[in-house]
Amino acid sequence: MSRKFFVGGNWKMNGDKPTIDGIIEFLENGPLDPDTEVVVGVPALYLEYVRDRLPKNVCASAQNCYKVAKGAFTGEISPAMIKDIGLNWVILGHSERRNIFGEDDELVADKIAHALDEGLSVIACIGEKLEEREAGQTEEVVYRQTKAFADKIKDWSRVVIAYEPVWAIGTGKTATPKQAQEVHKKLRQWLWDNVCPSVSKGTRIIYGGSVTAENCKELAKAADIDGFLVGGASLKPDFVQIVNANAGN
Numbered sequence: 433m434s435r436k437f438f439v440g441g442n443w444k445m446n447g448d449k450p451t452i453d454g455i456i457e458f459l460e461n462g463p464l465d466p467d468t469e470v471v472v473g474v475p476a477l478y479l480e481y482v483r484d485r486l487p488k489n490v491c492a493s494a495q496n497c498y499k500v501a502k503g504a505f506t507g508e509i510s511p512a513m514i515k516d517i518g519l520n521w522v523i524l525g526h527s528e529r530r531n532i533f534g535e536d537d538e539l540v541a542d543k544i545a546h547a548l549d550e551g552l553s554v555i556a557c558i559g560e561k562l563e564e565r566e567a568g569q570t571e572e573v574v575y576r577q578t579k580a581f582a583d584k585i586k587d588w589s590r591v592v593i594a595y596e597p598v599w600a601i602g603t604g605k606t607a608t609p610k611q612a613q614e615v616h617k618k619l620r621q622w623l624w625d626n627v628c629p630s631v632s633k634g635t636r637i638i639y640g641g642s643v644t645a646e647n648c649k650e651l652a653k654a655a656d657i658d659g660f661l662v663g664g665a666s667l668k669p670d671f672v673q674i675v676n677a678n679a680g681n
Contacts, residue, residue, distance in 0.1 A: 435636050437465070437652070437678040438592055438659035440555055441472040441666025442495065442523060442640075451667070452478060453485075458669040460487045465679040468659070471555070472666065473523045476509055480517050493521030493555070496529060499542040501550070511550035522547050523661075525557040525577070527598045537580035545584035553590035555661060556581055557640070562599035570597075570615060575622055582623075588631045592638060594661040595619065600641030601663065609650050609657075612639045616656035645670040648677035
């Protein structure tokens with residue numbers, strides 16, 4: 433089954449209008465590989481500003497949303513609000529949400545399930561911390577995180593799984609293509625064994641963690657790496673090279 437290459441850019445809590453205008457300019461200039469799906473995660477305040485200015489071959493995504501449609505949840509946004517402004521993507525379960533803001537597997541799973549039920553597409557993030565990797569717990573952690581939301585998903589067609597080893601995010605350390613492929617392959621096998629073969633074959637599993645213009649092409653060659661979720665590099669013109677990492681493969 434063919435899986436379309438996917439590159440997400442997570443701007444995190446970065447950017448103002450002049451900075452965003454510069455990002456949009458290099459995305460417009462591209463050129464971007466037409467065989468790659470490109471989505472950028474934008475701070476909530478700027479979602480409509482970015483939506484109105486992005487080139488047609490790039491979609492805007494929210495970086496987070498809550499598990500219910502409305503209510504007394506100061507500071508949160510809902511999937512319904514994201515849909516209401518004409519957007520269709522959200523990033524959920526990012527390691528920063530888990531490890532800085534204390535979101536546990538159950539909350540992340542509830543948020544993913546609600547976002548999907550509301551019609552959004554979801555970049556669902558998983559990944560182990562350095563001490564977990566060093567303790568040989570990588571598989572245990574990523575399987576546990578995946579199972580939490582897999583049990584609540586009815587429709588996998590709008591799910592992209594992002595494997596992001598926490599020790600490689602913003603540190604300059606990157607899992608080698610071999611290390612990343614090993615985890616991606618095991619995740620795909622887990623989906624085969626615990627969900628179903630069609631979901632295993634069809635679900636895109638992307639890699640995040642200090643992806644750069646220098647290492648992206650080698651990572652893209654791995655059989656089970658279907659793209660990237662890029663942090664800091666998505667704010668720079670090098671992002672175009674990362675989007676094009678799979679061109680010709």
